[in-house]
Amino acid sequence: MEQSSLIASCSSSRSGDEQSCSQDCGKIAQDEDEGGHSGKKTGIDAIEEHKQEEGSASGHVQALLDMDAETVTEKILYFSKRLNFDTPACGDYHPEYDQEQLNQLGEQLALYRIRAYELTVDRKLAELSDENLKLEYPASKLYDNGFFEYYEESLEWYFDPERCTSARFDNYQRLVLHGYRGYLDWDFYSSILNTYEEDVAYVQYFEEVANKTKWIEDYLGDSKIEWERIRSLALMQALEIAAGFPNVSPLLVTYGFQEYINSIKRGCYSKGLDGLYFEIWKRVAKEKVSTSMSFKEALLEIDMKDMFPSRSCEIKYDLENNLGRSPIKKFVSSSLEHLSVQTSDDKARQLIREVIRGSVSKPLYYLDYARRKLDIADDIELIPKGMQAFNRHTQFRSKYYDKY
Structure with missing residues (x-):
């Protein structure tokens, strides 16, 4: 596979829906010392270590964000050339079984x-x-x-x-x-x-990619131009990680990366929806507030308080459209009508999450x-x-x- 086709494959977007595969899989091994004492840190030491780790991760992300486009492109090309392009000889003779x-x-x-x-x-x-x-x-x-x-x-x-x-x-x-x-x-x-x-190598590879690039989830709501820059940074990281997994073919590195991006988008699509629907239900349902509201009043209050910034576009669409299309209202009306006004808040939120999970297609x-x-x-x-x-x-x- 030529380098140009690899980069084109990396950079192009596949159509189709997404499923979340981004999981936080980092675990710290903690062994006992010779005296049988656990190496696990507790109390203030553990808190300080956690802060240092967070600070280190934050600093690494900022260093990535500070890279200019030319540097990112050069690194993508460099890491691409390090992939294992050696494929088994397909012409080897393999006899048919007698x-x-x-x-x-x-x-x-x-x-x-x-x-x-x-x-x-x-x-x-x-x-x-x-x-x-x-x-x-x-x-x-x-x-x-x-x-x-x-x-x-x-x-x-x-x-x-x-x-x-x-x-x-x-x-x-x-x-x-x-x-x-x-x-x-x-x-x-x-x-x-x-x-x-x-296949073991493929799974291990994308576990590491998911762990190292989890930070990009915070930028999914950015403009298309900004998101393309974030995606390029994640691609650069993924190609760098791939050097440690020679058993993963370049084809599956590039193909799998786009599927990984799609899965993140899909997984983050429903992020925060349970909170939005819960707040609407709480305001509209009787006895949950001193005075129950209409759907539009509830949504307007949530918008004015900017309670769900990542959902602001969807909220404004529901509030401003005059064509009778209201995806949020349709979901609340059709999916949450079975919730009783006596349902506890915790139970209601749990049921809302279950409804969302059931309504979101997961390829x-x-x-x-x-x-x-x-x-x-x-x-x-x-x-x-x-x-x-x-x-x-x-x-x-x-x-x-x-x-x-």
Whole structure:
């Protein structure tokens, strides 16, 4: 891939909705000393250390913001050239399996399907070792049942038939997630032939990118020109971080960066909405204020007090439009009408958050696809034990994945 095409790919915006993938995943390891005393700081020491860390982070962000456009462009080009553009030779000869090899592979894949299916009906993993399954499902039973391929209809994954005919692929590369789970670009994701190690590297890479560039969320409401400058700074950081992850291809560095930006935008779209809707409901609902207000009166008061600066454009649109279009009012009227006037403030706010979460579409990106695929590979013991431990060193696993 040429450098110019890389930068063009980095700088262009993909269409489509976004899902939040930006998470604060920094944790400080605290070991005990030889005397058994914890290294964890408490009280004043901990507070001072936290202040120093915040000050250091703030200073780093300011240093980035002080960079001129020419310097940023030069650094983007410099870090781009450091990416690992060495791709495996696609012309290597990989023979097709003969019938005996296909049968052996079929038996192997059948055990993974059976293990996955049995786990869905609450069988214990300890009962589902290869040895136990081979006793319960001898080769003749596997053949008679078509290697249990029909189990894949009830699972969220399958083994790609075409990849099962060639020795070029390993079983992890043959594993494909079904496309009906909400993945934004499933056709592309399912075509990626990452190995287990490469997907682990991809997840770890974007965890670090999210951690190091979280600061850009504070600038999402800026003008388009200013936001493009902020985005360029984040791209510069992402490319610099990529040098430490040679297993992540330049294509996925650039493609994944745009998906990451989209996810931040999507995640921040609903930020603060719960507070706005709560304040409207509190003013309009009887008994929540001394005198209940109309929707427009409540919104006008919130606007005059500038309670939600990041939502000022939406508020003014609702107040000033004369065409009967009122997105905020429509949401409040249709989604919050079930709230009783006797509902406590805490309960009301919780319910409002749940309604917002349910109303905001959340497409899944390749980061979600890779995380889920890694988890599945671990769960069905597709990967040797040592490699499974490698995956568990990543800071996001299933608890950050919304299961269906």
